[in-house]
Amino acid sequence: MIDDLITASVLASGIRLATPYLYAAIGETFGQRSGVLNLGVEGVMLMGAFTSLWAVYEITPAGATSYYGPALLAGVLVALLVGLVMGLATAVINVTLQAQQGISGIGIYLFGLGMSDLLFQKVFRGEVITVNGFPKVNIPVLSDLPVLGEIFFRQNLLVYLAFALVPVTWFVLNKTTLGLNIRAVGQNPEAADAMGISVTRVRYFTVTLGGMLASLAGASLSISLVNVFQQNMTAGQGFIAVALVYFGAWRARGVMFGALLFSLVNALQLQVRTKGIDVPDEYASMAPYLLTIIALIFASRRIDQPAALTKPFERGE
Amino acid sequence: MAMSTADHKLLPTGHERIDHMEMRGIVKRFPGVLAVDHVDFDVRAGEVHALLGENGAGKSTLMKILYGLYHPNEGEIFLDGERVTIKSPSDAIAWGIGMIHQHFMLVPSLTVAENVALGLKSTRAPLLDLDVVSARIKELAKTYGLQVDPAMPVWQLAVGERQRVEILKALYRGAALLILDEPTAVLTPQEVDDLFVTLRQMVSDGHALIFISHKLHEVLAISQRVTVLRDGHFVGTVPTAEATKASLARMMVGREVLLTYEVRAQQAGEPRLRVEGVRAASDRGTEALRGINLEVRAGEILGLAGVSGNGQRELAEVIFGLRPATTGQVVLDGQEVTGKSPCDLNKLGMSYIPEERMTDGVIRDFTVAENLMLQEHGLRPYSYSIFMNPRAITRRCAELIRSFNIRTPTQETPIKSLSGGNIQKLVLARELAREPAVLIAAQPTRGVDIGATEYIHQRLLDQRAKGTATLLISEDLDEILALADRIAVIYEGEIVGVVDRAEAQVEALGLMMAGVHREAVAG
DSSP states (O other), rough: OOHHHHHHHHHHHOOOOEEEHHHHHHHHHHHHTTTTOTTHHHHHHHHHHHHHHHHHHHHOTTTOOSSOOOHHHHHHHHHHHHHHHHHHHHHHHIIIOOOOHHHHHHHHHHHHHHHOHHHHHHHHHOOOOOOOOOOOOOTTTTGSSSTTTHHHSSSHHHHHHHHHHHHHHHHHHHHHHHHHHHHHHHHHHHHHHHOOHHHHHHHHHHHHHHHHHHHHHHEEEEEIISSOOOTTTTTTHHHHHHHHHHHTOOOHHHHHHHHHHHHHHHHHHHHHHHOOOOOOOHHHHHHHHHHHHHHHHHHGGGGGSSSTTTOOOOOOO | OOOOOGGGGBOTTTTOHHHHHEEEEEEETTTTEEEEEEEEEEETTTOOEEEEEOOOOOOOOHHHHHHHSSOSEEEEETTTTEEEOOSSSHHHHTTTTEESSSOOOOOTTTBBHHHHHHOOOOOOTTTTTTTHHHHHHHHHHHHHHHHOTTTTTTGGHHHHHHHHHHHHHHHHHSSSSEESSSTTTOOOOOHHHHHHHHHHHHHHTEEEEEESSSSSHHHHHHHEEEEETTTOOOOOOOGGGGGGGHHHHHHHHOOOOSSOOOOOOOOSSEEEEEEEEEEEEEETTSSEEEEEEEETTTTTTTEEOOOSSSSSSHHHHHHHTTOOOOOEEEEEEEEEEEEEEHHHHTTTTTEEEEEEEIIIIIIISHHHHHHHHHTTSSSSSTEETTTEHHHHHHHHHHHHHHHHTTTOOOOTSSGGGOOOHHHHHHHHHHHHHHHHHEEEEEEETTTHHHHHHHHHHHHHHHHTTOOEEEEESSOOOHHHHHHHHHEEEEETTEEEEEGGGGGGGGGHHHHTTTTTOOHHHHH
């Protein structure tokens, strides 16, 4: 039975399913490292998911049977643009207006949830439309490896890009002046301010980047993984992404392992269902959420937590 | 090689000196407060100019204006005769002005080199150049005698080392003029000596230093000139050679001040508080107390000296039932009280003046009256069953406010709008009014002005005369030497020795505060 469950194709789907978590959680990592908690990730993801699918749908020529490159590019760009706008709005609310970050995030989430559904009803009258999403790109030579080739090297561009972001994030945070500024602002904004760093500018940057990546996370669902849009299709993945940042102790690598853990559990529960193994559906689909709670209870390496997380900065004037 | 004349104006860091900095007619208003009122101040290369004043006198505000953190409402700043506008810390740094803040502006999770590099242009931008920074730190450390390892994370450094990092940070940025805001507040006497050696060296190299303090003997020891501020006003500038402790204190407070207290000799009585073999964990789970034994007798003040973070806070919390002891016991008047709640301990005659006044001592948003009644509101005559008795409360509060000289507009004033000294007097009033058997006073005068400090000290001595056993926890050795009958020194959760005040020497205490055992100090 185990052989049935853990196959190369299940593992490959586990890798694939990690993409939305990765984009969203890496974006959230940047924000949290600079001291801003954005709970609105889920809403931004939904907006990214819908708008990118809409763009792909509009630009793909009618009757096309395979993917249309310019449409996919437009889909990604639209997602990034929507993420930029929502990220900026989040920054205005959390950084400039110094809102309570736990509450404002819920507002952003509800906005994204409602707005994406409204657009969905207006544009497609609530009909589920399938688009031609990102195709698999087999990496020469590597994709021919037995087992490993299927798991890692026959994925699509958005999957590769998500994993490529992990070392890039590590590098930016640890080896660049920008990264040093971000870490300093998250740990001791007063000190950063006294050293002439603009706390506001750094936080605007990270929160906006976080918005763009969250929106891309949504696109990676709607035009790369499932190629449809449905109301509330993210089903809590944005919130799990926020939890993953804690789980991964604010480090890109930790976040990646967390994302993989969740996506593999997800892939397994899908396999359990398709194989018709005698486990009630509800238990299988409950698994990722249960795991979130368990993971967060045990992942209490709070020492690395940015000391200024959720605390707005104001110079004592 | 022949030096050009311009080189004479350079500091060892290679940056230009600031020969003369002058602030003229500086005014800074905060909503409802005139924090700095037409103050003039200047400093020259090669001198330490001390800025002296009580808390709230405007010293820090004036210096934050010079460092670009605040913007003045009126007034001008001149550097070498040229008028400059300093809009932000980056401007100040660019002009060669550095500031060592009272609360270190360091990021604990970052290394020394990362802290220094913060906000600087990297030679390999956008990448970091920590190797270049580390090499330069080592160079500067050598020139100025500021030993520190650039690769160490700051949270692992001792307080004195952190201060060196702060100074290095400023020197690295080419500070020709350095503002030191209460730099000795957190140091042991030996560390203060080391700091003064560094400061003298900097002065002889041509730096201009501004030394903010309220400790008179330090001002007298290090500065060439002293400027005194009071309530935001300029009181005067005097050459240090012509000043005495008494004359400076008079300028600061505006009246004669007792600098030493008459401590009447009295026989200590029975032990009222005993701490036996107490061990306890810190917030991080490490062992903060490693077998503490202490005894405080009736009519005695036991001073607990030590550098901050050596277990003082944890000890006070264990005694007052706010932190569980892993082993050991606390005995109050012969009765074991380990693990009892603060409420029970209050009833048994223990009082506690917590170190963190604003978070542990009062409730910020409550009124003066509410804060005064925090413990007794449930007792008669202040309440009957579930109803409070406002008249009894008002009468009681009026009496406390008068007898403890708390300056507040009304009883209904929110406590956060009172000055630190008055808030502390309120805590004192609440804790002393019931004539405690044992008093735990943690940093009772930290951040409190001289006038209020004098008052608080006097109250502690009165309490001693009434037979209270007082454990006075303080990082201010002068305070302990002025009040305590015996002095215990704590280091890394252990008592390294207990000495009678009569035999206490500052040098020996300083060594004990650095962890050297009493026997070793004596031998």
